[in-house]
Amino acid sequence: MSDMNQQMTTRYKNNFLKEIEQQAEMGDWVKMCMQCGVCSGSCPTNFHPGWAHPPQEIFMMIRAGKRDEVLDSQSMWMCTSCYNCYVRCPRKLPITHIMHGIAEYAYRLGRAPKGQPTLHLSKTFWNNCTKSGRTNEVQLTQTLYFKDGIVSGIKKALVMQDVAIGLVKAGRLNIMEALGGGHKCKGAKGIHAMLAKARELENQRKGRAA
Amino acid sequence: MAKKEYAFYPGCSSQKGASASNYLVSVESMCKTLDIKMTEIPDWNCCAASISYAEAGNLPRHVLNARNFALAADNLPGQDIVATCAACWLGARESKERLEHSSVLLEDTNTALKEAGLNIKVIPEIKHMVEVLIEDLGYSELASHVKKPLAGMKIAGYVGCQTNRPFGIHGESFENPMYLDKLIETVGAEPTPYDQKVTCCGGALAFSEPEKAQAQIKDIIESAYDSGADMVVTPCPLCQANVEVYQGQINKRYGTKFNIPVLYYSQLMVVAYGGSAKDAGLNGQVIRARKLEDLAGK
Numbered sequence: 001m002s003d004m005n006q007q008m009t010t011r012y013k014n015n016f017l018k019e020i021e022q023q024a025e026m027g028d029w030v031k032m033c034m035q036c037g038v039c040s041g042s043c044p045t046n047f048h049p050g051w052a053h054p055p056q057e058i059f060m061m062i063r064a065g066k067r068d069e070v071l072d073s074q075s076m077w078m079c080t081s082c083y084n085c086y087v088r089c090p091r092k093l094p095i096t097h098i099m100h101g102i103a104e105y106a107y108r109l110g111r112a113p114k115g116q117p118t119l120h121l122s123k124t125f126w127n128n129c130t131k132s133g134r135t136n137e138v139q140l141t142q143t144l145y146f147k148d149g150i151v152s153g154i155k156k157a158l159v160m161q162d163v164a165i166g167l168v169k170a171g172r173l174n175i176m177e178a179l180g181g182g183h184k185c186k187g188a189k190g191i192h193a194m195l196a197k198a199r200e201l202e203n204q205r206k207g208r209a210a
Numbered sequence: 211m212a213k214k215e216y217a218f219y220p221g222c223s224s225q226k227g228a229s230a231s232n233y234l235v236s237v238e239s240m241c242k243t244l245d246i247k248m249t250e251i252p253d254w255n256c257c258a259a260s261i262s263y264a265e266a267g268n269l270p271r272h273v274l275n276a277r278n279f280a281l282a283a284d285n286l287p288g289q290d291i292v293a294t295c296a297a298c299w300l301g302a303r304e305s306k307e308r309l310e311h312s313s314v315l316l317e318d319t320n321t322a323l324k325e326a327g328l329n330i331k332v333i334p335e336i337k338h339m340v341e342v343l344i345e346d347l348g349y350s351e352l353a354s355h356v357k358k359p360l361a362g363m364k365i366a367g368y369v370g371c372q373t374n375r376p377f378g379i380h381g382e383s384f385e386n387p388m389y390l391d392k393l394i395e396t397v398g399a400e401p402t403p404y405d406q407k408v409t410c411c412g413g414a415l416a417f418s419e420p421e422k423a424q425a426q427i428k429d430i431i432e433s434a435y436d437s438g439a440d441m442v443v444t445p446c447p448l449c450q451a452n453v454e455v456y457q458g459q460i461n462k463r464y465g466t467k468f469n470i471p472v473l474y475y476s477q478l479m480v481v482a483y484g485g486s487a488k489d490a491g492l493n494g495q496v497i498r499a500r501k502l503e504d505l506a507g508k
Contacts, residue, residue: 025268044410048422080423081260082410083375087384096376100263107264117418119264125414126265129256130274135222137229144417163455166496167229174227183225186253190326191277198270198322205269205318 002110025101033059039085071111076103133185138177212247217286221295230447232494236476239489257301261414275305280328290335296372296446357484359398366404366439370449397482402437411452471499
């Protein structure tokens with residue numbers, strides 16, 4: 001386990017609800033859940049495997065102090081950011097953001113499931129778009145295909161080749177982006193500096209060692 | 211002088227050679243007809259989209275959007291920001307809401323922005339292109355430019371998620387928004403009764419969990435066929451791409467024979483306004499929209 005996981009276990013002892021309230025984005029809403037289950041019935045991924053705990057269950061598990069079960073869960077990573085739960089919640093909990101917040105916190109603690117594909121996508125996307133200030137779609141796709149090595153990457157690329165050829169023909173896939181071409185921000189340096197500062201401030205506010 | 215002026219936030223996917231470049235082409239033609247002047251926010255950056263939540267965290271995400279607010283307010287004072295992409299619009303609106311709600315977050319954001327030589331005082335209004343059309347111009351103004359009604363075309367209006375939730379278009383319901391159907395009628399086509407109009411296409415999970423996302427996309431396409439539609443139309447670049455480009459893979463996986471064109475609202479409008487197929491970006495479709503191409507060529 002990471003140092004941060006130990007640091008937080010010591011700080012919050014057995015009060016996992018307090019830990020989530022203070023550490024996870026929008027976590028202070030968790031106690032407002034009245035367990036009606038509208039969020040679960042509204043989730044487009046609720047019939048897929050991997051979705052062990054719907055949002056209202058995660059919220060109750062947090063209140064019940066089930067720290068390991070929540071932090072190690074795949075469930076939060078199933079969120080597609082469709083905001084269906086968010087607009088339907090009768091108590092107006094920003095459920096989409098709470099799920100993102102819990103997932104992010106699990107990741108910071110080093111507790112997210114190993115090889116979780118949506119976590120990998122999240123990291124890849126953020127690193128890709130902040131590098132030059134704008135998304136490089138071709139490099140994004142390459143990084144995603146080749147995350148498990150060259151052989152598996154080539155297999156994935158072959159499965160996807162019809163999609164790629166269709167996009168190239170339609171002028172919607174710029175091969176030059178693979179070589180670092182394409183659009184970018186002039187102020188990329190400033191962007192890196194401001195984001196480093198933002199990370200530092202966020203860690204300070206949450207009492208986390210940087 | 212143009213009738214309306216805005217600070218334009220085109221977003222990454224609409225750049226030349228990117229996955230929604232045809233969207234931008236059609237928006238530019240549409241705005242010319244409607245006399246809308248869009249000035250690009252100088253050196254705008256990516257909104258980070260919803261999917262970067264795990265790596266980005268909270269403050270860095272808002273700081274990224276705040277840079278665009280500062281650049282817009284400094285260079286294009288008094289102009290509302292207009293985004294064409296659902297994710298750009300949502301990300302920017304979310305950051306605006308959070309920053310206006312919390313003085314602590316705003317203070318931290320300005321501390322971080324200082325590193326890039328920027329500062330925010332007033333955050334401009336943030337609109338989706340659809341809001342400009344409906345709220346600032348109105349359906350009758352939009353209809354007044356129609357030269358070639360899309361008569362006889364049946365279109366499923368796929369609103370999707372992020373232009374609909376959590377903010378949505380003012381006055382519309384989350385469960386059954388009508389604006390896209392009204393836009394379809396405005397250009398002279400027939401909106402079909404479409405069950406899956408606000409169903410999620412899987413969003414970014416089309417990359418990370420393709421089987422799960424494609425199960426959702428299959429329902430969205432099937433329902434469009436069931437409604438009798440010739441084509442699907444959407445206001446969102448990710449909805450467009452997900453519903454269009456995976457049809458071949460879905461056919462392999464499920465034994466279906468899907469081959470339905472997926473367009474942007476702006477492409478319909480350009481054709482109805484008498485523009486060419488090229489003006490409408492119709493050469494950017496992976497599944498060609500023959501009916502629209504034929505009409506544009508007449």
